[in-house]
Each structure stands twice: as structure tokens, then as C-alpha cells.
Amino acid sequence: MPVDLKTTPQKSLVPADEPGTAGSQIVTSTQGEFVAQDEASSDAHPSVGADVSMLTDKTPPWLRASRRMAIITLLVGVAFWFYSIKPVWHADPWSHIAYGKLIVSEGIPATEPLLPLARGMTYWNSSWLFDVLMMNVDRTLGGAGLQGATGIFAGLIVAIFVSSLAYTTGRTLLACGMGMSLLFLIGHDLSILRSQLAGIVCFLTAWILWQGAIRNTHAWWQLPLLFAVWANLDSSFMVGLIVPLAMMSGRMVDRWVRTGQWKSILRDEHLGKLLLVTQLCILATLLNPYQGRMWWEVLTFSQNPNLSAMVDWSPLTLRSTEGQFFAATLLILLGVIRSSPRRLGTGEMVLLVSLAALGCWNTRQLVWFYPVALWILAMHASAILSKNGWARHASPRAGKWSVVMVGLVWICFGFSPLGMRVLHGKQPTASRLNVAFAPVELTQYLVKKPPEGQIFNPVEWGDFLLVHGPENLKIFANSQVQRLPREVWRDYLTIVDLGSGWSEILDRYSINTVVLDKQFREGVIRRMKEETAWKLVYEDGRGAVFTRKLPITR
């Protein structure tokens, strides 16, 4: 029997609210979800040709995915794969693991436990839960697990952002474009496995949940629960609280402007609910080991004078690449808002300004500005497109897209180090895992010949040495520079800058072993080679180890 290849009749799929679409068989959801009605019902087979039932979609309707979902899956999959093949290059992942190990074995300490020179300094950890999670990932899956975790966070961030944006605007390509822009703008932050990644996931979830908080009958527990978890994962929950506060104040201003009566604010039934949810969110953040003290510590953290030497915590300037990207984003945003028929809510404006100010205060906080800026940009861009007659295309659901999605997930997972580890038990080699960052061979040398007493090391390597170095290694500093006494940190900077009296400082701390990296401290290595009191005992492409010819003994 010849098979008629003509199956589903072609339809012009345009939204019902677009002009001139009367009579089209489209069902539009309230949020712009488009579903072709004849495909939504699996029973409705077209009665054309011969036995077309052989080619009809027999996938259960609930299992069918749309092309839009497949495109988003592709983007998410690529994001996951891209970030999970990157080496674990920063100090932060090792810091999380080192402290996570300690927390699991001894609980959360009250004073700094791993830095001998910071003994007695207050230990405050806003990411204790993340530390424990990462420690377990490392213990269970090793380096591949850490790479996979970075990929999963990156994928989650893209998935939440793009799928919600696509759902809200009904424009998949626009959403994907914004998703890629987000990847470009915060890509550097996404490549570092640190608690901030969990913070970004929570921030996006809070942002999206908050937008539907009035209609969502579960918002009163979903948002507080999110904040309770967030307050134990990362200190960025304080930034998250800006979202409800800004949106609520914006709603009040909007209502007052619209009615001209401030009393009308009190008559806003939804405002009461939003206020209550906001308060619950605030209270939920107190559910952490430090209770209310956590707020104070988070708010005063960036004032720690030790951080002034760290680029991440310096204010934004136009001279930096970050500053130039920030300025460009702002200009584009202003241009789009100017041409958009959509009104910019006061809440959105307050939020944008607050997050932009935060980003200008210190560069590291820019990561919160971009998702909101791109979201608002997308909303206005969509409004401009609609105004100019750019139709939103429906995305019919079909079983083939489900297959495509599963295939994409499988490919992206299977070809990632995490997939290799789970499916084949293959672990990336140490040098591949820590390419161009960690001193793998140098650390092996230190394990073979453990240094006695206090050593000097670069901050970037401190955490790695704690995790992989010899037991009870007395490192000088690690990435948690805020916990070092100011005097010790000043001495550290004097040594790495070869400042006046640098070599005497090494004597004062009874340092008999100096570990240096070549990436930033090539000059110090050169100088140490000239010093008669020191001898080079190990050198490779990444760093060098010096020991004192005549050790300082006690």
C-alpha cells in the first residue's frame, strides 16, 4: 500500500492576539504558550491518504516536547558541556573542599582552623552547605564530579533563565539570544566552581518566582524555603532580598502614581500578600548557623581591608573590560527601553539601579545585574518586535522533539568528563583537570618531601595545597584572605611585591620553604635564585620550591 507522505496539514501558527488571525486553530495560554490544537489531541488523526497511522505521533501527549524545548535543551546542553570540560582552575573549589572536609569531621569551627597564622581569627562561613556538598562531590566522583558540578550549575542557570524568558515572551530565539548574552557576560564567573554559582541559581529562581508571586498560591512557602536554603549556600541571599524589596516598593509607587492617592496603597490586597512573603523570606534567611549575625557579616564583608588588594572586590571602572561591557549593556538597554511600547515598571527600575550600583561598588557583584538587565531588555525587545509585526511562532509538541531532547542530553552528558566518569569510570588526569592552574607535580614533590614548619605560598595555591599537599602542611595564606590578620596579609604582599625587607619577613616567620608560582611571581623566583641564603630544590613549568640553606631552627 503506498504511503501518503502528506500527514499533518500545514497551518499558519500565529498567536490569537495578533491582528488578522481570526479563525486559526491556535490555543494561546495566558503566558503566551502556543499549542497547536490538533496536535495537542493525539486522537485527532488526519483522514488523508492511506494508513497514515503508521506515521502519526504515538508518543503520549505528556511526553511530547516542542521544538522550542529542543532548542533550549541544545543551548543548556552546550552550556553544560562547555563548562564541564573546563579545568578546575580557580582556588575557590579547593577552598570549599578543604573547609567542607573540616566541617564534616568537626562541625563548623568558631575560629579559623586551617591557617596557622590566622589562629584565633573569627571564622565565619556563609557557604558551609556548599562546602559540604562540594566535599561530597569530590569524595564520590573526584575531579570529574567537580567539573560536572560547574557544568550543571552553568546549565541550570541557562535553563532557568532561557526557558522562563521563552515562556514569558513566547520568543524562543530571543530568549536563547539573551541566554547566550548572559553566558558571554558572566561566563568568567560561571567557570569558577564556587558558592556564587548556587547563589545565581537561587537568584534567578527567586526573580522568576517573584514575578508570579501574586498568582502563585504556593509562593508563600516556595520563596521562603528558597531563601532558607540560599542563606546556607552563599552570602548572596542579601542581594536576593533586593528583588522583593525593589518590586514591592515599585508596586507601591506605581499604584500611588496611578491613583494619585497614597491611601490606595493600603487598599492593595496583593501588596499585603507580597509584604508577608517578603517578610517570610527575610525571616527564612535567619535559619543558618549564625542566625542574625550572618546579615552583619555579609553587609560588612566587603569592608575588610585585606580585600582591597583583590581585583574582584575593587570598584568598577570604565578602564576595565568589565566596566566597558557594563557601559555597553546599559546603553543598549536604555536604547531599547526608549523605543519600546512597554512601560518600565518602577520596581524594575529600582531593581536595575540597585543592582547596577552594587556592581559599580565592586566588580564581583556585576553578576547580579546582568540577568535582570537582560531579562528587562528581552521583555522590551519582544514588545518592539510585536509592535513591528514580528509574529511569535507557535511551537507544536511532537514525540520527535522529545527524542531529539533525550539525544542532546545524552550526547552532552556522555561526552563530558562527568559522563565519562559515570559511564566508563574514567577520571581526567590531574594535569588535565587542573590545566595551567594548580601545581600538580610540585605538590607531589612536597608530598614526597614534606616541609617542616611554616611555609610561604601564593594565595592562589593555598587551598590546593591544603587538599592535595602533605598532611598538616602549614600554609601561609589561601583564598580566604579576609581571615588573615592585617599584619600577616601586609607581610604577604610585601614578600610577593619584593617590598622593602621582604627577605627579613621570611626570617621573622621562620619560613624555611618557599613555594612560588610562575604565572604571577616569576620576578620573585628570579630574585630568590640570586639569594645566597636559599637554594632551588624543585622547578617545573608552573612553579618553584626553595628551601633555606641554613634552616631556622627553634
Place this chain on the structure above:
Amino acid sequence: MSRPSTVKSRFWRSLILTQLASAILLLTSLAWAYSPVAPLRQASNPVLTAPEVPVPPRTEPLFIAPLYNDPEVVSDEELALVLKKVQPRFPQKALKPNYVEHALRAWTIHAKFKDPEVMSGEQMKEFLTNHGQFLASWGEKIEPILEDRQTGVAIRWGKEQCASVHHDHWLASLTEAGVSLHEPVFLPGGKQRNIGDVLRQSMLDFRVDEIEVEWSAMAFGLWLAPQREWVNNQGRQINFDLLAERLVRGHQRFGVCTGTHRVYSLMLLIRLDDEYHILSPAGREVAWKHLEFIRDQITVSQFEDGHWPSNWSDGALALKDPVEDELYKKVIATGHHLEWLAIAPKELHPPREQILKAADWVISTTTAQTPEQILGTYTFFSHVGNALALWRNTRPNIFFEAWEARESAGGK
């Protein structure tokens, strides 16, 4: 018509109740976080600008008694000759606080002399604790040595002659001199505070990693034992283990007075630990091992004539490759070593002959000095006087007062 008003009142009631509940929860959480029973509490909090430091459990400082009365080391006559040389006979104009501090720690606040030109313990204490006295000596153009702070009284220290030369030396000297915690301190502007305020400020300002911790360790030990820890205004928990570790850290040559003050402070902490258990077993072990190491170093670095050189910490190398020391440096090393050995148990002593030789050298050297030479390097010779008195199980003021009384009785 009544329903909307009921709804309205219910709305307001629930709103007020939730606000109240939120406020209570928030305040409770903050109060708990900073309460003394919270497991992860921090000593400083946003309301109180500085952490609370422990109140010393005594009003008079402890004194570490010497362990020997050995006339072979120094006879009465020799001691009297040396002490006579190191009497605090200072010019009243531009009187250096450093000199007074050294004299006071050796002679104590109870010192009385027959010679009216010599400052009594009371006068020395007055000079240090009363801004008026300091003003009379230095004039108005000089910055006061006593600084009033919100949390206590700070002492100006530095290289200037009108300041205390070392951090917490002022406090340690008065502490060793036996001053009371309630002794008034008269600040510029007539404000009155007391030694307790100086101690409090010192505990808050103390940094483990500052260059000199020798005197802070001594003063804290003598006031606080058996209290073991406190929190400074950087939020750091300080304890005597940390202090002992710090005193041990680094090459000895970096310590003040060729590294000998560190040894004295460390010995003092061990003696305090014998009675008050201010160190953990590990902390004590570190301190003890270090003192054994010092013992070994001085055993092999003494010169034939009995003096120790300034580079004694180099051990045998100091003899093999001797440095050209000025006399005062030899006096520093030898006098200071004899001082800590006087309070050290025998296990930490070098062979007895070495102690006798050192004492002979330092006695003959001191007695050979002219008053002008002594005045030029008074601080170092004051340690010699104190060390020798300790070897006779006495204090310079007690011995010298009795000696003067005997002398005048004999003269009559």
C-alpha cells in the same frame, strides 16, 4: 455592609500580628547570635564597638619569684656596688620615659633612696602615670604619652625619646614594679583613669603579629593568669598558647635586645603555667623545647671571659666567626641572659661555671663604668642590677635599702 469592614479589620489585625511576630523573631535571632551561649558567637558585635575583655582576677600583679640565692654568683658587696651604679639618677628635664620604665621595673614602686638626687619609686611612677609630671619635664610642645581612648588609655610609643620605646613596655614595667590596678592615671585635660584602663586598651590593641610582643605577653600573664584568653578589637581570640608560639617564631636575632626579652617572657609564661595552667600541654611543650634550644645555644656561644655576644643565637658559629660587638651589646646579652636564668629551673641552665663566669664578667664591667657611661646606656645596665638581685633572691630596692641602712648604721 458589615462584611467588608470585618474583612478589613481582620486584614489589619493579621498584618499587625505578622509584623509583631517578625520583629520578635528578628530581635530574638540577633540577640541569640551575639549572646554568650551561642555556639558560634563573636565577641564583638555591631552594637558594642569593642569586645569585652576579661577583668583581671587581682588588683596587684603577680610576681615571679627567683629560684636561687647564690652568693657565689654575686656577693652582697658586689651586688651593692652594681646597684649603686644603676640607681635612677636622671636629669629632670627631657626625662626619657624609657629610662624611667627600666629603672622602675628593676627598683619597683617601693624604692626609696637616701640620695635626694635619685628618683624614688613613687616619683618614677608619678612621672609615668601623671601627665602633669610629664609636661613639667618635656613642656607643652611635646605630644602627651598618655592617650585617652573610648575603650581605655593608650600609651604613645615609638622611636622618639619622649615616647615609650616599645609597645606595652610602659605597662609591663609598671606591672613588674608592682603597681595596683586601681592606681590612678592622670590624662591631659585633668581626666583621671587607672592602670586597669591601660591594661584594657592594651589587650584590645594587641596584635599577635606585631613586631614586639615580649612586654605585652609579660604584662598580660602577670595580670590575667589563670584567665587564659580574650578577644582583641580585631575580633581575634588571643590566648597564651598563641603568645608562646609567637615568642618562639622567627629567628632570635629579631627579638628585642638580641632576642633575650623573648626568652625572659617565655620563661615567665612557663613559671605562670606551673601555678596557673595558662598554657595547653602542647603550648607548654613548644615553649619548653624552645628554652632548651636557647640553653644549648648559650652553652656553646659564651666567650672565654664570660660574656655572651650579640649573635649568641648563632650558637657555636658565634665563637667560630665572632662579630665586633660594642661593649653595651655584650652587656645586653649577658645581663639579660642572667636575668631569665635567675627564674629558670636548673634543667634550663647552662653549666654552672658558665653562669659564674658571666656574672663575674658583668659585675666587673658594670662596676668599671663611670656614671656618665652608665647614664648613656642605663636601660641595659638596669637589667644587670635586676638580674644580680634576682640571683640573691631579692629585689634591688629591698637589698639596697637594707644595704644603705647598714652602711649608715656602720658609719655612725
